[in-house]
Amino acid sequence: MTERDIIGIFGKMNSGKSSLMNLLTQQETSIVDSTPGTTADTKITLTEIHGLGPVKLMDTAGFDEQNVLGLKKLKKTIAALKECDLVLLVIDPATFDYETDKFILEQARSLEKQVIVVYNLFRSTDKNRIDKVEEVLARSRFYHRIVLSAIDINYRQRLLEVILANYIPKNATIDLMPFVEKGEFYILNIPMDEETPPGRYLRPQAMAEEYITRKWAFPVSYRMNLAKARAGDPSEKERWYTFINSFTRKPKAIITDSQAMDIIKDWVPDDMALTTFSIMMINYMSRGRLNEFVSGIRALKSLTAGDHILIAEACNHSRIREDIGTVQIPNLLKNFYPDVIVDYTFGREFVDDLDMKKYKLVIHCGGCMISNQRMAARLRDLNATGIPVTNYGIFLSYVHGEKVLDRVIKPWEK
Ligand code: SF4
Incomplete structure (x- = not known):
């Protein structure tokens, strides 16, 4: 059964939330009135959006109503924020106080919701104030935005396109791994070291093995002895062949x-x-956005002394001698770019969005321990x-030349 996507409409009182609901549903599902607090409760409409499928739309009460009834509505609005998948934050740029919008954005960020900012113009000249709003509401710049008049039906199509x-x-x-074919063999090269936990494969390795087996193909593991191979010990090469x-x-x-x-x-x-x-993992966790990570590697070409690079690892495993994120990648970076500054972030924490400007490049691990939303x-x-x-895999291939990078990306080109 397909689960409905839940789209919630949030914003201050009288920002035009109910008009936006009506624009989306093409009918008067929400009462539109200029009296503040008209939406007494969260209004729900079940509908179908072509290209998206079944959707539950929620028109919520304003976050900024300040009486006893308002507090009850606030609780319901927060519950709706937690429940929804997509937040449509409706802002009337002609107003001057954005504390409520800021609060909604912060809540949506901490709940890792997807957000689209909807600037609802009551007069066309109000759009001149949008830059000012974005100055005050700095985080709104991190989200896609649309400027419309919610009472004008002509904006419906555009709004749907943006969603x-x-x-x-x-x-x-x-x-x-879309390239896996039934009945074929696939080798998993797993050079275990001191960091490898006993009793199990790491998540990407376990996922690959399970996926290949499920596809009626044959995964075969090989434990490469990296120390011997790097030392040029012929026995390891012979074992491989x-x-x-x-x-x-x-x-x-x-x-x-x-x-x-x-x-x-x-x-x-x-x-x-x-x-x-x-590479497999970052493509999977980013839902197919591998191209962005491949393009990102080009930033290495323009690095100069003093540039900051962030290495982002989405778990907190114990780090021993030859750790990839804290030893191997930084050493390679220092070889090619001796004067760059390497910073780290581990686990679920990530660099604050307002501080990230100083980085010229982020090198991310496969990200298997965080959610797709994160x-x-x-x-x-x-x-x-x-x-x-x-990404780690892209970086560790690219340092051996463009040909190696092309080769590891090729299986994903389909
Ligand atoms: S979160 Fe990153 S570093 Fe940790 S196991 Fe997954 S891919 Fe590897």
């Missing part, structure tokens, strides 16, 4: 731990596809601030 273009539906799914040549039908692709790229790039036969767990929120803030973002 469809910018909202990621909750039922949106993405294939973990014995393994690769033992298949009666050649495996279709190798999915490797990104840190093994320095070795595996030269050991994989030319006719076998190659990619990394980290990943989308990070990308939203980075996009709005104009900060390029790339």
